[in-house]
Amino acid sequence: MELEYLKEANSLGMWLSCIPCVLLVLFQAWLFMKRAWDVGPKIGVTHEQMKEAAKSSLVASIGPSIVVVSGMVSLLASIGGPLAWLRLSVIGSVMYELPAADRAATAAGCTLGTNNMTMEAFANAAWIMTTCCLGWILVSALFADKMETFRDKVTGGNMDAVIALTAGGGVGGFGYMVAQRCLPFNLQSADMWSAVVGFVVMWLFNIYMKKKPDAKWAQQFGMTIAMFCGMVVGAFFLEV
Amino acid sequence: MEKSSNVFRGEFLPYIIKWGRGTNLLGVILVFGPCIYLGLKGIWPDSGAFIAALTLQLPLSASAYIREPISYFAMLGVPGTYMAFLSGNISNLRVPCASIATKSAGIEEGTDQGTITGTIGCAVSTFVSAIFLTVGVIAGASVLEAMPPIVTAALNLLLPALFSSLMANYAFSKPKLAAIVIPACFIIYFAQLQGVFNVLPSIIASAIPPLICAFGAMGLGVAMAKKGK
Numbered sequence: 001m002e003l004e005y006l007k008e009a010n011s012l013g014m015w016l017s018c019i020p021c022v023l024l025v026l027f028q029a030w031l032f033m034k035r036a037w038d039v040g041p042k043i044g045v046t047h048e049q050m051k052e053a054a055k056s057s058l059v060a061s062i063g064p065s066i067v068v069v070s071g072m073v074s075l076l077a078s079i080g081g082p083l084a085w086l087r088l089s090v091i092g093s094v095m096y097e098l099p100a101a102d103r104a105a106t107a108a109g110c111t112l113g114t115n116n117m118t119m120e121a122f123a124n125a126a127w128i129m130t131t132c133c134l135g136w137i138l139v140s141a142l143f144a145d146k147m148e149t150f151r152d153k154v155t156g157g158n159m160d161a162v163i164a165l166t167a168g169g170g171v172g173g174f175g176y177m178v179a180q181r182c183l184p185f186n187l188q189s190a191d192m193w194s195a196v197v198g199f200v201v202m203w204l205f206n207i208y209m210k211k212k213p214d215a216k217w218a219q220q221f222g223m224t225i226a227m228f229c230g231m232v233v234g235a236f237f238l239e240v
Numbered sequence: 241m242e243k244s245s246n247v248f249r250g251e252f253l254p255y256i257i258k259w260g261r262g263t264n265l266l267g268v269i270l271v272f273g274p275c276i277y278l279g280l281k282g283i284w285p286d287s288g289a290f291i292a293a294l295t296l297q298l299p300l301s302a303s304a305y306i307r308e309p310i311s312y313f314a315m316l317g318v319p320g321t322y323m324a325f326l327s328g329n330i331s332n333l334r335v336p337c338a339s340i341a342t343k344s345a346g347i348e349e350g351t352d353q354g355t356i357t358g359t360i361g362c363a364v365s366t367f368v369s370a371i372f373l374t375v376g377v378i379a380g381a382s383v384l385e386a387m388p389p390i391v392t393a394a395l396n397l398l399l400p401a402l403f404s405s406l407m408a409n410y411a412f413s414k415p416k417l418a419a420i421v422i423p424a425c426f427i428i429y430f431a432q433l434q435g436v437f438n439v440l441p442s443i444i445a446s447a448i449p450p451l452i453c454a455f456g457a458m459g460l461g462v463a464m465a466k467k468g469k
Binding site: 008013014016017018020021022024025026027028029030031032033035036037039040042043044045049050052053054055056057058060061062063064065066067068069070072073076081082083084085086088089090091092093096100103104106107108109119120121122123124126127128130131132133134135136137138139140141142143144145147148151154155156158159160161162163164165166167168169170171172173174175176177178179180181182183184190191192194195196197198199200201202203206213216219220223226227228229230231232234235238 | 244245247248251252253255256257259260261263264265266267268270271272273274275276277278279281283284285286289290292293294296297298301302304305306308309310311312313314315317318319321322323324325326327328329330331332333335336337338339340341342343344345346347348349350351352353354356357359360361362363364365366367368369370371372373374375376377378380387390391392393394395396397398399400401402403404405406407408409410411412413414417418421422424425426428429430433449450453454455456457458459460461462464465466468
């Protein structure tokens with residue numbers, strides 16, 4: 001039987017209250033994409049390059065999007081469809097939202113996903129998840145343009161330095177996340193094998209693409225193939 | 241070259257900043273939609289419970305408000321930063337897709353042209369994830385729960401492979417930098433596991449190691465580039 005608070009959580013009103021913000025996210029993406037599409041050719045980016053970019057992103061988005069949806073299951077059962085949909089579409093991630101909702105319910109003396117959840121505890125979860133996500137949106141809204149100025153100052157407009165700054169951010173940022181998946185060292189770790197195989201396959205793709213710069217399929221599907229190879233090898237080490 | 245820079249800085253960026261700031265600030269209001277709806281129905285959280293939960297949750301999120309935008313900015317650029325921090329799923333979708341889009345177009349990341357392709361990549365990934373989430377939420381928990389546990393567990397393994405393949409891309413473009421930075425990241429995370437950073441106040445203890453990795457690598461990258469390496 002559906003829990004009492006989930007009836008309200010899945011009501012039409014809740015859906016209607018969530019739709020505007022999700023539409024805003026899509027509107028912004030459409031607006032920026034359209035502008036990039038118009039300006040691109042004026043600064044030397046061809047329509048072919050932009051189409052290539054869109055196609056590659058489309059392919060690469062599918063795998064991680066399925067992961068996000070599979071993580072949504074636990075949220076759906078705890079806070080209902082509309083709020084789960086909103087929270088994962090607007091500055092959310094499952095790793096952050098579920099513990100936040102759980103803490104909010106606990107602070108209200110209830111347990112998420114059980115029949116002792118009151119409407120007030122559900123409202124608390126909604127308010128906490130919303131309030132705590134504001135920081136990200138506000139910082140980006142107010143400071144994104146300043147970061148560009150800061151970057152120009154650091155690199156002094158030297159193009160090699162700009163490229164190195166981005167590559168450095170990538171190696172350092174993702175290097176730390178890979179270390180998180182690989183340590184403490186354990187030869188039976190599924191995460192570690194997935195990371196190792198993903199790295200090796202992508203490295204091989206890079207060698208191949210350097211030799212054959214026209215290999216469009218490798219540019220488009222390389223990372224998706226590397227991701228799935230990592231997943232398949234890692235799955236052999238899963239304990240079920 | 242000069243002309244293209246003028247178009248990018250004089251035309252594209254001001255438009256993005258104007259609309260990016262406006263839409264994100266509007267997002268701050270609209271995200272309260274469900275809270276307001278519940279309030280209109282007379283359902284409000286207990287103030288004590290709200291403050292108690294906020295005290296627990298806010299310190300956990302607060303350091304990420306600063307750390308994440310500055311860590312990912314170099315990869316996302318101005319438009320990507322507005323989009324990523326409104327739509328979320330930053331490290332697992334927005335940054336990878338901006339990066340892949342630019343690379344597949346044969347353009348260097350961080351350049352003005354790379355910002356254009358990164359914007360397209362980031363926007364496309366926003367559409368794709370929104371479609372998946374909408375289908376997922378309509379299909380409902382029953383369909384999703386029917387997936388065997390091994391499938392869900394295996395799907396989660398896509399992420400470590402995604403992170404490491406992105407790392408491989410950046411490392412391939414700057415191998416000398418990567419040869420120093422990747423081992424350093426492992427050492428820093430190992431030190432974190434050993435509790436070395438616990439001497440710091442708890443609110444920043446977990447934020448400092450990833451910041452050292454990202455900023456240290458950016459600084460080193462710029463220094464090496466300026467020396468022509």
